[in-house]
Amino acid sequence: MPGWLTGELWSDLIAGAMVTIGLTIVSSVLALAFGRWAALARLGSRPGRRRIARLYVEVFRNVPALILVIFFAFAVPNLVPVDLRKTLFFDNVLTDALSTVTGLILPWYAFAAMLALAFNTGGHLAEILRSGIAAVPTSRLDASRSLGLDHDASLRNVVLPAAVRVAFPAISNRLVHNMKNTSLASFVAVPELFNAFQGAITRTFQASELLVLAALFYLVLSTAMTAGLDLVGRRLGAAATHGVGHG
Amino acid sequence: MGEQLEFLVGILPDLLVGFPGRRPGGLLLSILLTLASLAVGTTLGVVLGFGQESRLWAIRAPSRSIVQVVRGVPLLVLLVLIHTFVGAGRIGGVSTSALQSAFLTLTIYSAAYQADVVAAGIRSVPTTWIDHALLLGTRRLHINRTIVAPKALRTMRPALLTQAITVFKDSSVVVVLGVADLTTNARIALAADVDNTPFWVGTYLLVGGLYFMVARTAALLVERLGDDELNNFGTVINSPDQSTVGH
Numbered sequence: 001m002p003g004w005l006t007g008e009l010w011s012d013l014i015a016g017a018m019v020t021i022g023l024t025i026v027s028s029v030l031a032l033a034f035g036r037w038a039a040l041a042r043l044g045s046r047p048g049r050r051r052i053a054r055l056y057v058e059v060f061r062n063v064p065a066l067i068l069v070i071f072f073a074f075a076v077p078n079l080v081p082v083d084l085r086k087t088l089f090f091d092n093v094l095t096d097a098l099s100t101v102t103g104l105i106l107p108w109y110a111f112a113a114m115l116a117l118a119f120n121t122g123g124h125l126a127e128i129l130r131s132g133i134a135a136v137p138t139s140r141l142d143a144s145r146s147l148g149l150d151h152d153a154s155l156r157n158v159v160l161p162a163a164v165r166v167a168f169p170a171i172s173n174r175l176v177h178n179m180k181n182t183s184l185a186s187f188v189a190v191p192e193l194f195n196a197f198q199g200a201i202t203r204t205f206q207a208s209e210l211l212v213l214a215a216l217f218y219l220v221l222s223t224a225m226t227a228g229l230d231l232v233g234r235r236l237g238a239a240a241t242h243g244v245g246h247g
Numbered sequence: 248m249g250e251q252l253e254f255l256v257g258i259l260p261d262l263l264v265g266f267p268g269r270r271p272g273g274l275l276l277s278i279l280l281t282l283a284s285l286a287v288g289t290t291l292g293v294v295l296g297f298g299q300e301s302r303l304w305a306i307r308a309p310s311r312s313i314v315q316v317v318r319g320v321p322l323l324v325l326l327v328l329i330h331t332f333v334g335a336g337r338i339g340g341v342s343t344s345a346l347q348s349a350f351l352t353l354t355i356y357s358a359a360y361q362a363d364v365v366a367a368g369i370r371s372v373p374t375t376w377i378d379h380a381l382l383l384g385t386r387r388l389h390i391n392r393t394i395v396a397p398k399a400l401r402t403m404r405p406a407l408l409t410q411a412i413t414v415f416k417d418s419s420v421v422v423v424l425g426v427a428d429l430t431t432n433a434r435i436a437l438a439a440d441v442d443n444t445p446f447w448v449g450t451y452l453l454v455g456g457l458y459f460m461v462a463r464t465a466a467l468l469v470e471r472l473g474d475d476e477l478n479n480f481g482t483v484i485n486s487p488d489q490s491t492v493g494h
Contacts, residue, residue: 062462063455064419066430071455075447180321184420194324208337211328215320222319 004204016196017217022102023114023182023192024225028175030118035125040160042130044152053126060123066184068120073112073188104191113185121178128174132167133159168238172229176222183218193217254446255453258436262457265427266435272427274457280428281415284350288357288414289407293400295358296365297391310362317359322420326352330424345424353421357414364406368399405473412465416458429454 034056041053060068077089089095089108098107136159144154164171186195197214201207265272271279298310317325329352336342343351372395380390400407422430433454437443 058463059459062416062459062466064416064430064458066419066422067451067455067458071448071451075451078444078447180319183321183323186323187423194321207331211324211331214324215316215328218321218324219316219319 002206002209004206004209009200009204012200013193013196013213013217016191016193017221019102019104019110019191019196020179020182020193020221023110023117023185023190024179027114027117027121027182028178030114031121031125031175031178034118034122035129036160038122038126039129039133040152040156042126043133043155045150046152056119057123057126060119061127063120065117065120065181066187068116069113069184069188072116073109073185073190076112077108106189109188110185110190110192113182113188113190117178117181117184120181121174124174124177125171128167128170129160129163132163132170135166136162165236165238168233168236172226172233175229176225179221179225180218193221251446251449254443255449258433258450259453261432261436262429262454265432269427273432274429274461276426277415277418277428277430278461280346280350280353280421280426281411281418284353284418285357285411285414288354289361289411291354291358292361293365293396295362296369296399297396299362299366300369314359314362317355318363322352322356322417323423325356326420326423329355346426349418349421349424349426349428353414353418356417357410360410360413361407364403364410365399367406368403369395371402372398405469408469408472409466412462412469415465416462419458429457 038053038057041049042057044050077085080088090106095107098111099105102110104110133155140162141151141154141159144158145151149157182192183194185192186198189195191199194214197210197217201210204210262273264270264275295310295314298306299314301307301310320328326349330343330345330348332338333341333343333351334345334348376394376398377390380394381387418428419430421428422434425431433450437447437450
């Protein structure tokens, strides 16, 4: 191992990787929930919900993830007067608790970035699920309705599971993309993987070596995540992962 | 409120076309950069896509590796990595500007994603078509050019265009190199004065709105194109108030 790669530096990078993994897991789970809700609402029977879901999907798919991250983390606190800002976003029981759990000094930024990513990925997942639902034969919906389930329940309990299997490769792609997008949190001072590498570069000046290492870290994470999701897909009996990169 | 509006109107030209003397910049530069990267990147993507589906291992293996590596690393990391190598003249003594590095990275990035779309398109071409042509004694290269490529590209046109819109949104990440694009200019305008903090929300809403407008308009155009081509193709489950499921 080269001399500049000290144990201390290494443990910083591992800590960054942990934050990246944590951000990925929490934002992915939330994104799946948002995406599921929005896909069902958009095709559901309630006009009000349909409109809200549509608005949600359009806004969060068409605004870059980076802008969302910066907006949530940096701009939103500015909506509040200065004297209130500190207590509301940076110094209260909740942020203290989050600090203790995550080990982050300013958990608001991580929380905001996580939420921005979840909204963004959720919008994309909603659209993926919707096209998955469109690929399910209508006879399924008819069959379920004739058994007495209403439209929304049929959609949720009968059509959606089939749609998830059809759309699984695209869902998996999007979740891996979400993992890569957590690197955007480095713009708002979240000590995730890329941020840790930036810190390491300023301390050691080994920019090219460290950046190659950063790329390798992410490559390992995305390869492992793809493999893990493939396993899940196989258990679900999903279509073979040979997906198109769903934007 | 008046102050907010005044500030936003003041920076609008900088966001749209760039700061005086640094034009093209802002949204215009984001669009130009995206279009230029896509022009080269999509061409490369077609080559890589065919490479990925090649029967020759010597072509298939490197094509797949390139695509997998580029897709496995966040754009943010790619940008900084590539700029560190080519921006400092570490490769071949050629030193690129930040804008050139951004162009190069976005080109490679879009090539990898478009390659996957093209490869999926190639796989969608019915093998019987190829078999028939082979039976007639047509050479592989000729088949690829006259049968596979036109069919694959036509099938995948909506997906290629959707991916292109993604590249536009992702181009916001070039802010890390400070390339006078829309996101960079918003940052510069806000950082010009410490008293600008009240304008963060408005500015990022405006920036998000500008990205939204371009991306949404482009998406609508793509959708219309897709609707024309996919007329009477597949069954779609509609919400109950729209013409309910037929057959």
